[in-house]
Amino acid sequence: xxxxxVEFTSRSQxxxxxxxxxxxxxxxIVVQLRSEAAVARTLAAxxxxxxxxxxxxxxxxxxQLMQQSAALAEQQTQLHQALTSGGAxxxxxxxxxxxxxxxxxxxxVHGPGLEIRIQGPVMDFELQDAFNNLRNAGAEAIxxxxxxxxxxxxxxxxxxxxxxxxxxxxxxLDILVIGDAEQLGPAADLSASSLQTRVQVSIQRQNxxxxxxxxxxxxxxxxxxxx
Amino acid sequence: MTVLASVSLATFLVAGLxxxxxxxxxxxPSNRVARDEALxxxxxxxxxxxxxxxxxxxxxxxxxxxxxxxxxxxxxxxxEVKAQLDEQKTFAGQTALHGPGLTVLLHDxxxxxxxxxxxxxxxxxxxxxxxxxxxxxxxxxxxxxxxGQRIVPSTAFHYAGVNILVNNASRLSxxxxxxxxxxxxxxxxxxxxxxxxxxxKSRNRIYGLGLSWLRSTRLSxxxxxxxxxxxxxQPLS
Numbered sequence: 001x002x003x004x005x006v007e008f009t010s011r012s013q014x015x016x017x018x019x020x021x022x023x024x025x026x027x028x029i030v031v032q033l034r035s036e037a038a039v040a041r042t043l044a045a046x047x048x049x050x051x052x053x054x055x056x057x058x059x060x061x062x063x064q065l066m067q068q069s070a071a072l073a074e075q076q077t078q079l080h081q082a083l084t085s086g087g088a089x090x091x092x093x094x095x096x097x098x099x100x101x102x103x104x105x106x107x108x109v110h111g112p113g114l115e116i117r118i119q120g121p122v123m124d125f126e127l128q129d130a131f132n133n134l135r136n137a138g139a140e141a142i143x144x145x146x147x148x149x150x151x152x153x154x155x156x157x158x159x160x161x162x163x164x165x166x167x168x169x170x171x172x173l174d175i176l177v178i179g180d181a182e183q184l185g186p187a188a189d190l191s192a193s194s195l196q197t198r199v200q201v202s203i204q205r206q207n208x209x210x211x212x213x214x215x216x217x218x219x220x221x222x223x224x225x226x227x
Numbered sequence: 228m229t230v231l232a233s234v235s236l237a238t239f240l241v242a243g244l245x246x247x248x249x250x251x252x253x254x255x256p257s258n259r260v261a262r263d264e265a266l267x268x269x270x271x272x273x274x275x276x277x278x279x280x281x282x283x284x285x286x287x288x289x290x291x292x293x294x295x296x297x298x299x300x301x302x303x304x305x306x307e308v309k310a311q312l313d314e315q316k317t318f319a320g321q322t323a324l325h326g327p328g329l330t331v332l333l334h335d336x337x338x339x340x341x342x343x344x345x346x347x348x349x350x351x352x353x354x355x356x357x358x359x360x361x362x363x364x365x366x367x368x369x370x371x372x373x374x375g376q377r378i379v380p381s382t383a384f385h386y387a388g389v390n391i392l393v394n395n396a397s398r399l400s401x402x403x404x405x406x407x408x409x410x411x412x413x414x415x416x417x418x419x420x421x422x423x424x425x426x427x428k429s430r431n432r433i434y435g436l437g438l439s440w441l442r443s444t445r446l447s448x449x450x451x452x453x454x455x456x457x458x459x460x461q462p463l464s
Contacts, residue, residue, distance in 0.1 A: 051267065054387040054392075058396045059273065061277060062273060064456070065277065068284050068455075068456055076287055094308050097311055097315060100319050110460070110461055111459040125354065132383050132385070156361070222328065223326040224326050225322055
């Protein structure tokens with residue numbers, strides 16, 4: 001009987017030791033995996049400047065979205081009021097139509113903005129960058145040497161020539177851009193700073209400039225409505 | 228003996244793990260970590276708010292559209308304006324579209340870890356996306372989306388630090404999928420033209436940066452997930 005008791009005690013002790021070791025190992029493995037993931041996240045994490053810039057952009061975008069919501073809510077109320085009174089408000093629809101025509105470049109527009117003159121040869125990507133920077137700064141209408149520029153306007157270099165929407169341009173480029181000059185100014189300066197080592201760039205603020213050029217959207221041939 | 232061997236093996240494993248654990252501790256364990264966490268939390272909160280606001284905008288857009296449809300049913304004048312509005316909405320990317328086209332795939336290459344090459348040519352930059360989009364428009368694309376984000380008249384690609392942003396601060400991350408609707412052979416010829424995207428193709432060879440494209444008979448692009456505000460431009464009467 002005593003030998004069985006000793007054997008039982010010995011087995012129990014071994015079991016406890018192994019259990020403790022297993023628990024310890026399990027704990028360490030979990031901690032190890034979690035800390036490796038944390039390290040990976042830390043490595044993948046962005047520098048403070050990147051995160052701060054992202055926060056700035058998100059704040060700006062969210063403000064824009066709030067303004068869009070307010071405008072849509074107002075439009076909704078206007079339409080609803082007309083419908084409730086038994087009529088139909090074509091003015092609310094016309095207002096939206098005008099906005100979209102301005103956005104699509106299918107109507108002549110005027111407003112405050114910048115007049116940018118570039119004298120000298122530039123490459124297609126430099127001009128694309130400039131338009132991209134201006135759009136990012138809230139440009140509402142852009143023209144180049146009398147051609148309306150919209151997001152789908154291709155800008156390509158063909159040899160030494162710069163082609164915009166299939167038209168060859170000379171070495172003097174006149175860009176008109178309508179929008180908030182306070183926002184557009186720094187964007188134009190940014191593009192100018194990278195060009196000014198080779199070409200002459202002048203930027204002038206204008207209280208009211210006109211863009212009379214319009215684009216005619218191509219009818220859809222391949223794309224169809226719906227998902 | 229068996230117990231001793233087991234204990235020795237376990238001790239060895241525990242020591243090994245403890246050592247690895249010690250090595251993998253994030254450094255430095257100071258309040259910088261807390262500051263980073265706070266910044267990341269702010270980004271998460273703002274991105275959540277961004278998603279909610281977009282949902283709100285889409286809901287309002289649907290309500291407005293319902294009101295416009297009803298107005299068009301009631302009045303011939305409203306019906307006429309509504310038809311023009313629908314056309315402009317399609318041009319502005321406010322309508323989902325489908326059709327044949329091209330899918331362009333783009334992803335980072337391999338960091339050469341070279342002491343003489345600090346160009347970051349192995350990574351995809353926002354200008355690369357901008358260049359491909361430009362080539363697709365030039366090749367007759369009728370609609371384009373990048374990682375599901377529709378390219379619309381107000382679209383601009385830009386950096387916020389290392390992040391590529393587009394359309395109301397939507398963060399894009401690789402791999403990048405560009406979908407263009409249009410004539411598949413024309414779009415493929417445009418992207419495949421050796422004179423186009425030459426720099427990108429050169430980085431594809433040097434760094435293994437992924438650039439491929441595939442023709443399809445049916446692709447779809449979602450509509451723009453927000454709307455447009457025009458504050459400064461006025462129509463010339």
